[in-house]
Amino acid sequence: MKETVIAAVIQSLEKELERQARANAQSNAASAFSAAHAEKQRDTTGFEAAHLARGYAGQALELQHRMDELKAMPVEDFTGQEIDVGAMVEVDFDGESDTYLLLNCGGGTEVKVDGCTVTVITPESPLGSRLMNNFEAGFVELPTGLEGIILAVY
Known part of the structure; x- marks a missing residue:
């Protein structure tokens, strides 16, 4: 099942990468349009759009590397x-x-596989x-004080 979950996560991240590419293209277009049509000397719309495009491009590169x-x-x-990293964990x-x-x-990515919803979390x-370095049947306490029991580790 874990292979199927990871494949679904990759598919979801690929959609996110496509969304970021579209946002980058829109920001680049807005940057070019604003620079060509600036009405005032202090019109920073083009600069802001270019800055946004660089941010999207950086995020896309990082996401592609992680994928x-x-x-x-x-x-x-x-x-x-x-x-x-790589463990699937069931917590109560x-x-x-x-x-x-x-x-x-x-x-934060959620995927549904075989009727089970799996949420991706990171070590950070x-x-x-x-959860890191814990074992099945261990206890986990969140900073909010919420306590859980690790039911299974796959």
Whole structure:
């Protein structure tokens, strides 16, 4: 199942990359148009659009790099091992079970596979940092004070 989840995450990130490419193209077009049609000396619209385009381009490059790493990442089984990047973890918070996939990119991405919703978290996130190096049947406490029990690690 983990392979299917990772494939769905990659597909979702590819859509995000396409969205960023479109936004970059729009910002570049706006930059060129504004520079050619500036009405006042202090009209900074073109400069702002160019700055925005550079930001989108940088984000797109970073996302592409992370996706390449994700595509090359071996799919491991973390059963009985410490939780690390690549682990899928089921956690119970107050009687509700949620499934998370710990990856270096795509934090917040949700995918639905075989009726199960899986949320991508990163090691930098509050939950991701608390799960790292933990084991199945361990406890996890978030900075908010919410406590959970690690039910399964895949």
